[in-house]
Amino acid sequence: MAWRNSAPRRKITVRCLNMWIKRKPKNRRLERGNVLDVKLRAKEIRAARLRLATTAVGLSLGTVMGLYLLWRVGDWALDEFVFNNDAFAIRELDIQTDGSIPVEQLRKWAGVRPGDNLLALDLNRVKDDLELAPMIQSVAVERVLPRTLKISVIEREPIARMKMLQLQPGGGLELVSYYLDKSGHVIQPLPACVDTISLNGDALPVLSGGNAAEFLPGSAIHSPKVSAALRLIAEFENSPMAGLVDLKSVDVSGTEVLQVTTGQGSRITIALDRLEDQLRHWRLVYDLGKNMGKAIGTLDLSVTNNAPAIWLEAAPAPPLAPKPNSASPNRNKHV
Structure with missing residues (x-):
């Protein structure tokens, strides 16, 4: 009886071992295929990312180079056709003032010379330079294309004066009038x-x-x-x-x-x-x-x-002092 019972058990054990031995090679092949498939997909993803990064960098560099070339071409075109164009060189300097400053003095303070490019001229610089003069209240500067620069000056109108002693460069004091x-x-x-x-x-x-x-x-x-x-x-x-x-x-x-x-x-x-x-x-x-x-x-x-x-x-009143004449508008003018 003991021998009879042990025989089936041996058969079952052998059968289980055979099943395990047969199944193991089959599982290894499946596992190896899955690993190869995962590695292939990772390589494809890395390659795709590399292509995308390369394309982005190329587009960025191309855009920068294109903008730089466009800027250089535009800068060259402005210099060639505008700022260095003799068609916009100043030929007429129209200076008007409502006061007593000579036109030549205003021209000197403005720092503008015939032949300067009208479009390249900094109008704010001309205005600020003129308004630095204590006698000038305000200045308007205007371009009149193609060759004329117009400057309008409003001078300060003195209504009182004060006399003060001032040290002279050569030594000594002099009574100077401030207005x-x-x-x-x-x-x-x-x-x-x-x-x-x-x-x-x-x-x-x-x-x-x-x-x-x-x-x-x-x-x-x-x-x-x-x-x-x-x-x-x-x-x-x-x-x-x-x-x-x-x-x-x-x-x-x-x-x-x-x-x-x-x-x-x-x-x-x-x-x-x-x-x-x-x-x-x-x-x-x-x-x-x-x-x-x-x-x-x-x-x-x-x-x-x-x-x-x-x-x-009451005594005979002395005659009234003559009043200062107001300067007529645009009295000094040069075209």
């Missing part, structure tokens, strides 16, 4: 640029008592007293007192007041504000004194009510 426009910009005109026909400096009111350190040519003075004095001088021409008296000098050294001296010998104290009301009050006092046959000696208009005044016996 102020209504915005407070300091002007020191060159002797060659002063036109005595359009600008009679001696007829302008003298500003005294200011801080000499603030009087820098080309810069603006921001002192409240100087600003008030310039407003007074500017508004005086359209005030009720215009044509009756002259403003000879304005002293700004006082505290919160201006000391005005007229060409007729009157001394008027004026507050920094309420200029229009004070000028109107001045006219009322002037008319009152005229009716009494008196002239104003001193008058304190800084007092709101009951302005103190000292009367003088």
